[in-house]
Amino acid sequence: MTTYTVEPGGRVLWCLRRTVTDVRCVIYPRSGPVEVRVLQDRDLVLTETFPDESAALVWAREYGTRLRSQGWRENAEDLSPPSAA
Numbered sequence: 001m002t003t004y005t006v007e008p009g010g011r012v013l014w015c016l017r018r019t020v021t022d023v024r025c026v027i028y029p030r031s032g033p034v035e036v037r038v039l040q041d042r043d044l045v046l047t048e049t050f051p052d053e054s055a056a057l058v059w060a061r062e063y064g065t066r067l068r069s070q071g072w073r074e075n076a077e078d079l080s081p082p083s084a085a
Helices: 052-071
Strands: 011-019 019-027 035-038 042-052
Touching: 011 052, 019 052, 035 052, 042 052
Parallel strands: none
Antiparallel strands: 011 019, 019 035, 035 042
């Protein structure tokens, strides 16, 4: 299992796994443009910005659906909130 650190203000929308690789989608809702990042393992592979959170959520859902159709599966372990230190 890959351990992720989400920057403050970010929220993981989904995390998928195929073989030993994880992909996750993180949204950063801000007062300005909303940013969505897709990371594979620990590498940032895609960043998209949207004028509002609803547009960002639609895009993230559609992107996740495309990955699922390519064989990626839910990885619920990585959606668990981090434990308090």
